[in-house]
Amino acid sequence: MSDVATLKIKRGSDAGASRWDTFDVPFEPGQSVLDGLRWLRSHKDPSLAIRFSCINANACKECMIQLDGETVYACTARLEAREMTLTPLPNKKLVRDLVTEIAPPSERFK
Amino acid sequence: MTKDPIAIETDVLVIGSGAAGMYAAIEASRGGARVFLVDRSLIGRGGATVMAQMTVAAALGEEVPDNPRHHYDDTIAAGRGLCEEALARLLCEQAPDCIRELDAWGVGWARKDNHITATLAPGHDRPRCVYVDFINTGPAVSKTLRTVMARNPDIRKAGDICIADLVTDGGEVAGAVGWHLDSGAPVTIAAKATVLATGGLTRLYRRNSASTNMGGDGYALALRAGATLIDMEFVQFFPIGHLAPRLVGMDPIMWDPFRYKLGGRLLNGLMEEFTSRYGSDEDGKYVLTRDLATYAIFKEVEAGRGSPHGGAYLSFEHCSASALRAAFGPVIGRLAANAIDLTRMPVEVAPIAHYHMGGVVTDARMATELPGLFAAGEVVGGANGANRLSGNAITEAAVFGRRAGRSAASRAKQIARRDLPAKQTRAALDLVGGNGAEHAAVGHRNTAAMIERLQAIMADDVGPFRTGVKLERALGGIDALTAELGARPPPVASAGGNGNAFDLQRLEWFDLRNMLTVARTVAQSALSRNESRGAHQREDCPQALPRWRRHQRVRLAGDTPQITGAPNAAVASTVLS
Numbered sequence: 001m002s003d004v005a006t007l008k009i010k011r012g013s014d015a016g017a018s019r020w021d022t023f024d025v026p027f028e029p030g031q032s033v034l035d036g037l038r039w040l041r042s043h044k045d046p047s048l049a050i051r052f053s054c055i056n057a058n059a060c061k062e063c064m065i066q067l068d069g070e071t072v073y074a075c076t077a078r079l080e081a082r083e084m085t086l087t088p089l090p091n092k093k094l095v096r097d098l099v100t101e102i103a104p105p106s107e108r109f110k
Numbered sequence: 111m112t113k114d115p116i117a118i119e120t121d122v123l124v125i126g127s128g129a130a131g132m133y134a135a136i137e138a139s140r141g142g143a144r145v146f147l148v149d150r151s152l153i154g155r156g157g158a159t160v161m162a163q164m165t166v167a168a169a170l171g172e173e174v175p176d177n178p179r180h181h182y183d184d185t186i187a188a189g190r191g192l193c194e195e196a197l198a199r200l201l202c203e204q205a206p207d208c209i210r211e212l213d214a215w216g217v218g219w220a221r222k223d224n225h226i227t228a229t230l231a232p233g234h235d236r237p238r239c240v241y242v243d244f245i246n247t248g249p250a251v252s253k254t255l256r257t258v259m260a261r262n263p264d265i266r267k268a269g270d271i272c273i274a275d276l277v278t279d280g281g282e283v284a285g286a287v288g289w290h291l292d293s294g295a296p297v298t299i300a301a302k303a304t305v306l307a308t309g310g311l312t313r314l315y316r317r318n319s320a321s322t323n324m325g326g327d328g329y330a331l332a333l334r335a336g337a338t339l340i341d342m343e344f345v346q347f348f349p350i351g352h353l354a355p356r357l358v359g360m361d362p363i364m365w366d367p368f369r370y371k372l373g374g375r376l377l378n379g380l381m382e383e384f385t386s387r388y389g390s391d392e393d394g395k396y397v398l399t400r401d402l403a404t405y406a407i408f409k410e411v412e413a414g415r416g417s418p419h420g421g422a423y424l425s426f427e428h429c430s431a432s433a434l435r436a437a438f439g440p441v442i443g444r445l446a447a448n449a450i451d452l453t454r455m456p457v458e459v460a461p462i463a464h465y466h467m468g469g470v471v472t473d474a475r476m477a478t479e480l481p482g483l484f485a486a487g488e489v490v491g492g493a494n495g496a497n498r499l500s501g502n503a504i505t506e507a508a509v510f511g512r513r514a515g516r517s518a519a520s521r522a523k524q525i526a527r528r529d530l531p532a533k534q535t536r537a538a539l540d541l542v543g544g545n546g547a548e549h550a551a552v553g554h555r556n557t558a559a560m561i562e563r564l565q566a567i568m569a570d571d572v573g574p575f576r577t578g579v580k581l582e583r584a585l586g587g588i589d590a591l592t593a594e595l596g597a598r599p600p601p602v603a604s605a606g607g608n609g610n611a612f613d614l615q616r617l618e619w620f621d622l623r624n625m626l627t628v629a630r631t632v633a634q635s636a637l638s639r640n641e642s643r644g645a646h647q648r649e650d651c652p653q654a655l656p657r658w659r660r661h662q663r664v665r666l667a668g669d670t671p672q673i674t675g676a677p678n679a680a681v682a683s684t685v686l687s
Contacts, residue, residue: 013611030356030448041614042558049612053156053321057163057361059249060155060321076359095292096611106260107153109268109290109297 002026003081005036009048010087013096021045027079032056033086034063034074037098049097050074064089065098074098115287115296115539120146120266121522122515123285123301125273126328128157129504130487131307132255133208133511134518138305139264141519146299147259148271150291150617154256155269156323157309158465158488159507162248164366165231165239167501168205172225174236178202181238185502188233188399189467189495190644191659192341196474197493200513201506208508209240217254218242229370231500233399239501244439245367251504271297273327274620275538276304276335276483279531283335283482287538291617294610296543298535302525303482303518306332306470307511310488311345314629315463316562316569319348319363325621326628328489332470333627333671337478339664340491341468342628343635343646346498347574349403350376351462354419357448362462364441365424371437376403377423377456378415384422401497401644404461404574411460421460426452461574465503467494467645468635471663476514482521486514492661496644541599555594557618564591564625572633577650581637588633592626595619631664631671638662638676 005025012018023044025036037050053060056075063074066087074086092100101108122138124131127149135147149156169176182202186193209226213219219226219240228237242250259265273288277298285301308328312318329339350369352362368374378384385398388406398406407422417423426434431453435442442452450457469491476484487507494502564587571584599619610616639662641655642648662675 028356030358032358038558042556042562046556046558046615046618049614051612053151053323054161054361055322056358057161058359059160059361060151062152062155073359078358096613099612101292103152103269107267107269109271109292 002028003079005079005081006083007036007040008083008085009098011048011097013094015094025079031079032075033067033072033077033079033084036079037074049095049099051099051102062102064102066090115298115543116290118146118297118299120144120299120301122146122303122305122518123148123299124305124307124515125286125331126157126307126309126487126489127153127267127269128159128307128309128487129251129255129507130489130511130514131305132252132259133508134305134307134486134515135265136255136258136262137512137515138519138522139262141516141523143264143303143519143522145265146301147265147267148273148288148299149269150272150327151321151323152269153267154252156321158320158324159248159504160252161320161361162251162504163245163361163364164247165229165241165370165501166209166247166504167231167234167239167499168209168505169202169238170206170209170226170228170240173222173228176236176238178205180235181205184234185494185499188497188499190497190654192344192495192643192661194492194495197472197490200474201493201502201509204509204513205505208505208512212251212254212508215254215258217250231370233499234501239370241367244441245364247504272617272620273331274542276331277530277534277538278335278480279534281336281480283480284528285530287535287542289542291612294613294616296539298530298539300528300530301482302522302528303484305514305518306483306485306489307487307514308489310466310469311628311632312463312466314565314568314625314632315345315573316565317351317362317460318463319351319361320464325625326466327621327624328485329469329631330624330627332478332483332485333631333664333666335480335483336666337480337483338471339469339631340471340661341496341635342491342631342664343639343662344467344496344644345463345574345632346400346465346467346645347404347461348464349398349400349407349461350422350424350459351464352457353417353421353460354458355448355450357445357450359444359447363464365457365459368426368438372426372429372433375425375428377425378410379417379423380415381423384410384415399497400500401647405647407459407461408575417458419458419460421458423456424459425456427454427456429453465498467491467496467498468632474513475517476510477517484514484518486510496646555600557615557622560591560594560622561618561625564588564622564629568629568632572629572636574645575647575649576636577648578637578640581633584633585630585637588626588630591622595622595626627671631673634671634673635662635664638673
């Protein structure tokens with residue numbers, strides 16, 4: 001029997017014109033927020049932008065977002081059976097949806 | 111609407127920023143070249159290196175006498191008769207030097223009594239595998255190489271650059287085209303030499319131990335440019351990937367270093383030791399090679415003796431809490447956060463796609479058959495034959511990366527100027543930049559779901575245990591997905607602003623284009639090889655046959671991979687002596 005998390009996600013590529021989308025995501029206890037976001041992309045909305053690479057190892061450190069206003073790694077934060085508010089990092093330049101510009105300046109394309 | 115591409119010009123282009131790509135960039139710069147290092151993810155953070163929690167093989171001989179020739183003998187034996195000897199020799203001979211150079215750069219290899227300590231890994235005749243505690247080998251290697259690059263202004267780096275195609279000019283590789291993921295802007299890169307360091311293909315499988323960007327890009331880029339691949343049927347499965355309970359924040363191959371230090375017992379669903387049924391008794395030690403352990407676990411599951419989630423149990427219950435803490439320090443706390451107490455419970459493990467032995471054909475200078483194109487790391491085929499020896503992956507990344515960087519710089523010195531050919535560049539950019547009129551008819555596809563469907567096909571029918579029937583079925587599924595994908599990517603958003611920013615659906619379209627091509631080469635090669643050898647096990651042809659002690663080679667004819675080298679085929683490949 002799986003639980004359901006309600007993910008309220010801040011969307012858009014213009015910080016001044018964002019919108020909120022809300023999705024219900026089924027999960028088994030122990031699963032990560034990133035598991036939920038990946039499920040959303042393959043089952044509901046593939047246009048959702050998220051940045052991740054190592055999926056589960058917490059090695060790449062690319063999936064930093066905010067959960068209920070706290071900065072977390074989406075791959076280690078757990079899904080819970082409640083409304084969870086996901087927003088991009090507030091102190092980094094917004095790229096799109098939950099993706100921000102987190103690379104050091106010397107490792108960016110410019 | 112097609113945007114004007116951003117044009118870059120460099121001496122050496124390196125594609126991929128794992129250990130192979132970063133080492134290549136550093137060495138090319140030492141050779142006097144201007145370097146442009148790109149990665150589809152962030153620099154030094156995607157790919158396989160950063161996830162490597164295990165060990166690195168090198169015959170340092172600091173604790174027990176050793177010599178690269180012993181490392182070479184073990185590499186050749188593990189390869190089941192298919193290692194390209196020149197590449198295996200380079201790997202083993204240069205390994206100590208690269209390991210010591212990384213040491214000088216501050217990687218922090220684990221030490222005992224003031225020398226680098228080494229562990230005994232399966233398939234090695236003596237302790238030969240160095241590591242960084244605690245399960246920090248890959249992150250330390252990656253961070254060290256990034257730090258070395260940061261001191262070097264001649265290496266330009268850019269993450270979020272997706273390469274769509276290499277550009278060739280009269281058979282020579284002249285650079286590449288792609289786009290900047292953050293902005294969607296097309297990019298052209300003219301390069302006197304290009305190094306492919308894109309890693310392997312584990313993303314083709316549902317359960318895998320690598321990053322999401324390991325979809326076999328380099329194999330597809332090389333094929334489309336006209337290069338040759340070999341040994342594409344040999345996908346290594348790591349036998350004891352974590353299966354259950356759900357564990358976040360850890361790499362699924364994390365149990366390997368535990369076993370190096372503490373042994374551990376591999377048990378079936380009835381809590382019995384079982385590897386002796388398949389010809390090798392583990393006896394509480396960690397000695398079974400990867401292909402044999404994978405086979406043993408699959409066969410137990412098939413016989414109805416699997417663990418609840420369809421694997422085997424791995425138990426450290428015989429170890430004391432203090433022994434576990436001494437061996438694994440802070441990792442014990444991370445396991446506790448996942449409600450795992452190794453003193454009281456076993457975990458479940460199962461084989462997981464881990465590494466690809468096949469890849470791009472190169473010589474011992476890491477030059478491919480195409481002038482201007484070099485390769486390094488996992489994307490190279492042949493060094494590890496039909497089964498890679500434990501610990502050789504980071505080693506080959508360093509050794510082949512360094513050699514490729516040197517060769518690329520040397521070529522760049524001989525070329526005064528390299529421009530991208532206009533016609534070929536336009537053709538490649540047409541796909542990247544998009545064309546609104548044609549795209550309107552494409553319609554909506556869920557590219558993320560299509561990737562999951564491909565992963566299911568590969569896991570179910572092109573896994574470690576294959577039959578002709580399963581492989582034919584897989585090829586049918588790959589055909590259907592290829593037709594569904596279509597010939598053109600989804601439309602570039604016509605809206606202004608950042609409509610093209612971080613468009614994962616477009617990226618996944620290009621990923622699927624590569625993944626489907628590569629999946630086809632794996633399935634076709636596996637179907638053609640009607641014997642069992644190393645990581646390729648055909649249940650309908652269970653014997654290793656002497657006439658198959660040879661490589662199969664793959665090239666594209668039009669859009670279709672053509673395989674040569676089967677023993678009775680009209681065109682014979684190189685027969686290994």
